[in-house]
Amino acid sequence: MKIVVLVKQVPDTGEERILDASTGLVDRDANDPVIDEISERALEAALSVKDRDKSTEVVVLSMGPSDASKAIRKALSMGADSGIHILDDGLLGADATLTAQVLAAALRNADADLVITGNESTDGRGGVVPAMIAEHLNLPLMGSLTTVNIGSASISGQRRNDEGTQDVSADLPAIISVTEGFAEARFPNFKGIMGAKRKPVSTLAAAELGVNIAARTKISSVETRAPRSAGSTIIDEGQAAAQLVDFLTTNRLI
Amino acid sequence: MFELTEEHQAIVAMVAEFAAENIAPHAVQWDQEHHFPVDVLAQAGELGMGGIYVREDFGGSGMTRLDAALIFEELAKADPTISAYISIHNMVAWMVDRFGNDAQRAAWLPQLCTMETLASYCLTEPGVGSDAAALSTRAVRDGDEYVLNGTKQFISGAGASGLYVVMARTADTGSAGISAFLVPDGTPGLSFGALEKKMGWNAQPTRQVVFEDLRIPASNLLGEEGAGFSIAMKGLNGGRVNIGACSLGGGQAALDKSISYLKERSAFGAPLIGQQALLFQIAEMQAELESARTMVWRAADALESGSKDKVRLCAMAKLVATDAGFSAANTALQLHGGYGYLAEYGIEKIVRDLRVHQILEGSNEIMKLIIGRIAIDS
Numbered sequence: 001m002k003i004v005v006l007v008k009q010v011p012d013t014g015e016e017r018i019l020d021a022s023t024g025l026v027d028r029d030a031n032d033p034v035i036d037e038i039s040e041r042a043l044e045a046a047l048s049v050k051d052r053d054k055s056t057e058v059v060v061l062s063m064g065p066s067d068a069s070k071a072i073r074k075a076l077s078m079g080a081d082s083g084i085h086i087l088d089d090g091l092l093g094a095d096a097t098l099t100a101q102v103l104a105a106a107l108r109n110a111d112a113d114l115v116i117t118g119n120e121s122t123d124g125r126g127g128v129v130p131a132m133i134a135e136h137l138n139l140p141l142m143g144s145l146t147t148v149n150i151g152s153a154s155i156s157g158q159r160r161n162d163e164g165t166q167d168v169s170a171d172l173p174a175i176i177s178v179t180e181g182f183a184e185a186r187f188p189n190f191k192g193i194m195g196a197k198r199k200p201v202s203t204l205a206a207a208e209l210g211v212n213i214a215a216r217t218k219i220s221s222v223e224t225r226a227p228r229s230a231g232s233t234i235i236d237e238g239q240a241a242a243q244l245v246d247f248l249t250t251n252r253l254i
Numbered sequence: 255m256f257e258l259t260e261e262h263q264a265i266v267a268m269v270a271e272f273a274a275e276n277i278a279p280h281a282v283q284w285d286q287e288h289h290f291p292v293d294v295l296a297q298a299g300e301l302g303m304g305g306i307y308v309r310e311d312f313g314g315s316g317m318t319r320l321d322a323a324l325i326f327e328e329l330a331k332a333d334p335t336i337s338a339y340i341s342i343h344n345m346v347a348w349m350v351d352r353f354g355n356d357a358q359r360a361a362w363l364p365q366l367c368t369m370e371t372l373a374s375y376c377l378t379e380p381g382v383g384s385d386a387a388a389l390s391t392r393a394v395r396d397g398d399e400y401v402l403n404g405t406k407q408f409i410s411g412a413g414a415s416g417l418y419v420v421m422a423r424t425a426d427t428g429s430a431g432i433s434a435f436l437v438p439d440g441t442p443g444l445s446f447g448a449l450e451k452k453m454g455w456n457a458q459p460t461r462q463v464v465f466e467d468l469r470i471p472a473s474n475l476l477g478e479e480g481a482g483f484s485i486a487m488k489g490l491n492g493g494r495v496n497i498g499a500c501s502l503g504g505g506q507a508a509l510d511k512s513i514s515y516l517k518e519r520s521a522f523g524a525p526l527i528g529q530q531a532l533l534f535q536i537a538e539m540q541a542e543l544e545s546a547r548t549m550v551w552r553a554a555d556a557l558e559s560g561s562k563d564k565v566r567l568c569a570m571a572k573l574v575a576t577d578a579g580f581s582a583a584n585t586a587l588q589l590h591g592g593y594g595y596l597a598e599y600g601i602e603k604i605v606r607d608l609r610v611h612q613i614l615e616g617s618n619e620i621m622k623l624i625i626g627r628i629a630i631d632s
Contacts, residue, residue, distance in 0.1 A: 071265070073260075074264070077264060077268075134620075145268075177310055186266070187268055187271065187272050188268055188301075189300065189301040189302045190265065190301065190302030190303075190306070190315040190317060190321075191310075191315060192260060193264045193268060194261065194316075194317070195267055196264075197261065212388055
């Protein structure tokens with residue numbers, strides 16, 4: 001089985017991230033770039049298939065600036081077999097539709113039985129790219145799964161919605177997106193780290209994928225969130241409990 | 255050599271993440287409860303930390319001494335005691351790899367590299383420390399066996415280890431009469447003293463190891479008969495670099511905690527970091543640790559390349575790094591005031607843990623003896 005995992009490099013979630021108000025883009029220099037945690041969970045799902053069946057081939061696919069090679073390298077150190085890096089300055093700040101189109105074009109040549117991706121990235125949080133890719137490739141999408149069972153010809157899994165849970169299944173090839181319910185990724189071991197540089201990574205430009213770079217989304221304006229005003233402080237002079245209850249009642253919080 | 259490669263950075267990042275997740279949150283508790291976390295050691299083993307510079311054919315990671323120094327520093331930022339134990343285990347695994355025959359390597363290395371089996375190093379005796387060539391544990395050849403009698407002192411991991419590498423006397427010819435033996439746990443005649451009560455290093459057991467008419471097959475001799483002292487000294491070169499790296503990690507963690515504390519703690523109306531006298535202490539800690547780090551890396555590189563300078567460089571690295579680490583931790587305690595003295599903040603533990611690094615793997619006085627003798631002889 002061949003599994004392609006979509007991997008995104010994002011600014012470190014542990015730090016405060018900055019949106020550049022003039023461009024509407026994330027300031028990538030403001031934070032350390034890391035592999036998105038949800039991408040790591042997607043990769044872990046693929047690697048657990050490889051643990052059971054060594055013949056499984058795991059390819060990571062990432063679109064991003066030259067620095068994204070580090071995210072790919074980390075995925076390779078964790079156990080993926082090869083990487084595809086879509087690197088094109090014209091794709092800087094690509095919107096979801098263009099991103100999906102580019103990734104779909106790369107996947108069209110990848111001949112994957114299964115595509116695994118996170119349900120939404122930690123930075124953009126659009127959550128639409130998996131569905132758009134599925135549409136481009138005419139593949140069944142099992143989105144936002146909390147569990148999955150990957151068989152050789154079909155997959156099944158569970159997704160949660162407001163009413164309850166849904167049991168879903170599809171024949172392969174298919175695309176799935178995973179949520180935080182999936183297992184945390186393994187640590188790369190030393191052998192993996194040392195071996196990662198020997199694994200192949202191909203670099204592709206948008207033109208090589210036959211994609212015409214044109215964003216379909218326009219950002220009309222970006223505004224900085226107003227700073228939070230200080231809350232009111234209640235000093236306990238014997239009446240604090242009553243004042244708290246008043247506050248909560250007035251604001252319809254209880 | 256002074257810039258870490260992308261690969262080094264990936265190794266450091268992985269170890270830092272592993273240690274921050276699995277070691278640091280428990281370090282104070284393990285110290286308080288004297289808990290030896292063999293389960294976490296096995297996790298470290300899975301990642302390749304049981305045989306860092308052991309060759310790859312029997313499960314080693316095949317990495318360099320510099321890689322090892324970087325790894326031990328990162329582990330020690332989370333807990334110097336755990337890092338130091340892993341470094342001792344690695345020294346023993348390396349001895350088996352470097353001096354063992356293929357049968358011994360095949361029998362022991364796979365389980366040592368995964369840390370399913372832990373290892374202890376038995377050199378010091380109750381009456382013999384720095385003067386290791388005077389050791390008195392005896393191994394007498396009897397047919398196809400050796401019979402061991404004697405007592406080893408201050409043995410890390412004793413009682414929990416599966417393998418003991420034991421230095422014992424096979425002839426009364428001083429250092430030339432010492433041989434190294436592989437003693438598996440469970441061998442009749444092997445017993446342990448009570449757990450030692452210590453100032454620090456509480457997350458690993460320290461006991462006496464006692465041999466009473468203990469019989470092992472002659473095939474458990476590691477290297478040639480009479481080669482034991484040379485094996486012990488070669489092992490200690492690496493052990494010194496490693497323990498230096500452990501001190502750097504502990505000292506760096508204490509420094510990092512101090513910087514955060516001085517930034518957030520206010521006195522006399524302003525954050526403490528604004529006091530130049532305190533800022534200078536931070537600067538001194540930083541400069542001493544960084545100089546020692548440079549020395550540790552250089553010694554690791556000399557050991558890796560087999561440089562003729564390696565003995566003195568390893569001794570210098572051990573001396574300056576263990577002094578710098580302890581000094582940084584002790585200063586950090588002072589900078590933290592009363593909080594530094596409380597166990598909860600983790601600073602006093604670092605001070606207690608790092609204190610012994612100035613004593614073991616050859617005391618710092620012995621390091622000066624080595625450095626001084628080489629200086630006047632050359």
